[in-house]
Amino acid sequence: xxxxxxxxxxxxxxxxxxxxxxxxxxxxxxxxxxxxxxxxxxxxxxxxxxxxxxxxxxxxxxxxxxxxxxxxxxxxxxxxxxxxxxxxxxxxxxxxxxxxxxxxxxxxxxxxxxxxxxxxxxxxxxxxxxxxxxxxxxxxxxxxxxxxxxxxxxxxxxxxxxxxxxxxxxxxxxxxxxxxxxxxxxxxxxxxxxxxxxxxxxxxxxxxxxxxxxxxxxxxxxxxxxxxxxxxxxxxxxxxxxxxxxxxxxxxxxxxxxxxxxxxxxxxxxxxxxxxxxxxxxxxxxxxxxxxxxxxxxxxxxxxxxxxxxxxxxxxxxxxxxxxxxxxxxxxxxxxxxxxxxxxxxxxxxxxxxxxxxxxxxxxxxxxxxxxxxxxxxxxxxxxxxxxxxxxxxxxxxxxxxxxxxx
Numbered sequence: 557x558x559x560x561x562x563x564x565x566x567x568x569x570x571x572x573x574x575x576x577x578x579x580x581x582x583x584x585x586x587x588x589x590x591x592x593x594x595x596x597x598x599x600x601x602x603x604x605x606x607x608x609x610x611x612x613x614x615x616x617x618x619x620x621x622x623x624x625x626x627x628x629x630x631x632x633x634x635x636x637x638x639x640x641x642x643x644x645x646x647x648x649x650x651x652x653x654x655x656x657x658x659x660x661x662x663x664x665x666x667x668x669x670x671x672x673x674x675x676x677x678x679x680x681x682x683x684x685x686x687x688x689x690x691x692x693x694x695x696x697x698x699x700x701x702x703x704x705x706x707x708x709x710x711x712x713x714x715x716x717x718x719x720x721x722x723x724x725x726x727x728x729x730x731x732x733x734x735x736x737x738x739x740x741x742x743x744x745x746x747x748x749x750x751x752x753x754x755x756x757x758x759x760x761x762x763x764x765x766x767x768x769x770x771x772x773x774x775x776x777x778x779x780x781x782x783x784x785x786x787x788x789x790x791x792x793x794x795x796x797x798x799x800x801x802x803x804x805x806x807x808x809x810x811x812x813x814x815x816x817x818x819x820x821x822x823x824x825x826x827x828x829x830x831x832x833x834x835x836x837x838x839x840x841x842x843x844x845x846x847x848x849x850x851x852x853x854x855x856x857x858x859x860x861x862x863x864x865x866x867x868x869x870x871x872x873x874x875x876x877x878x879x880x881x882x883x884x885x886x887x888x889x890x891x892x893x894x895x896x897x898x899x900x901x902x903x904x905x906x907x908x909x910x911x912x913x914x915x916x917x918x919x920x921x922x923x924x925x926x927x928x929x930x931x932x933x934x935x936x937x938x939x940x941x942x943x944x945x946x947x948x949x950x951x952x953x954x955x956x957x958x959x960x961x962x963x
Contacts, residue, residue: 559701560835562595563952566630566670566688568660570677572604572612574814574848575695575875580676581616582760583693584623587674588949593952598670600628600660608849615851626662633657638685645687649727658682672955675728679746680706683720689955691730693718693760697741700894704912708786722746730951734759737893756949757943764879765852767859773884775862775928778807778921781876784819784826788867791913794832796917798839803918807925810844812857817845858883859910865889881905888924 565587569580580599587594588919592956599616603609613625633641638659642649651657658660658681660667667673673690675681679699684690699706699718707714725731731748732755733739739755741781742748780797784787797809819826820840829837848854858864864880865888877898891897891908909920 563593563672563956564595564670565597565672565674566600566667566839567674567676568600568667568684569598569602570630570675570681572602572608573687574851574854574933575599576676576827577612577616578851578875578879579693579695579760583674583676583948584616586760586944587952588620588622589945590949590952593949593956595847597621597623598667599623599625600662600667602624603627603629611850618640624636626664626667628660628662628667630684631659631661632682633659637925642687644683647687649686649722651866654683654723655716656682656720657685657724658720659685659687671959672952674951679718679721680714681721682717683724686724686728689731689958690728691951691955692725692728693732694725694738694742695744696738697893698892699747700741701894702890702912704786706787722748726752728752730754730954732756732951735894735897737897753956754947756947758880759875761875761878764855764858764882767855767883771856772861773860773862774808776806776808777855777861777863778809778924779812779861779864779885780809781864781866781880783813784815784824784828788828789829790828792912792914793865793867794836794840796914796921798833798836799914800918800921801839803922805921805925807863807921810846810857810861811840812846812848812854814848817847818846829936854879855883858885861885862928877906886924888920888927 567580569576569586584597584599585914587597601609601613601616616625617623633656635654635657638657639651668687670688673686673688674693675684675690676693677684678695725746726748729751731742733742733753734756736755739753742753743750782793786788818824820829822837822841824830846853846857858880862885864885866876866880877887877889877895881898881902886907887905888907888909890912891910895906895908899908907920907924910916
């Protein structure tokens, strides 16, 4: 329970992707604005490359007092071991049908010194045992509409992780949705009861730094936001780009990635790159690759590019779409409910690819090139931050009630 100094809150991150960091930063800012109820905040940032971890931690802490960042790892344990581990807590959590659970480890108290857990993660993190009153802040449940964005086969480990995650989400205190679409999916797809869901009127969304005014936008530049993994459908996206260029396409592709550029090179050992056709690999090796080492660099690339291609895998929460639309670039993405909604909010400024096929992608790129001079992106969000603070306050109150009930 909270002490005299207020609630001690843990914000636990499922991964270190930029979009997850964006949501975490926005969440921390909203939590801090709630008022005296909050005493301190501990962010669990998964371990990564040391330089990248320090850079991410610095960005999360910038300008925020009473916030600390802890090194964290997610550990998979057998469900029965977790049951014995947390038996003294006497929590009414059912582990029926779950083989493995996921626990946050910080080589100390494992966040059990905190009063509440705010989990910023998707189903791929697995079933996080809610040892403290827990609120789930998930992105869009893209697997429902584009299963290939998360796994190539029904035997992939992702589906077991999703099952465990959904079972724990149903038993957590609150699930928080960034949009009505995600709220509906939490009920109809994840099985979370409607009364447990809080839908934010303003999406959790960290604003990017302002790009330097001297930068000049190149209307022909095509910024391709991808990572070398299954979620980004490289087996379709990159062959489509190669065919478009072989047909004389005039857009100038630049890859933007959080991975080291060598991940896309001739010596790459990543299966999604190795399995590409030879002509496609040669094309990729010739392209300029920009590693996203900071939010500032991402903002600069958006300001320089006339067109931005956001793959489904780069857009688990819609944050990448909103950032690209605010930049003034023409945004390209796969047609699904999430992107359709974003396009409507932006006044129809997006270009949507009908299907996840090479033919549709190539045709869309030619259409974008032929229409380069027309309208660009528009702001998506309003600035009703008072509503956001009120809604986050309601989430913390709900968790506090759950905590009191378990004392």
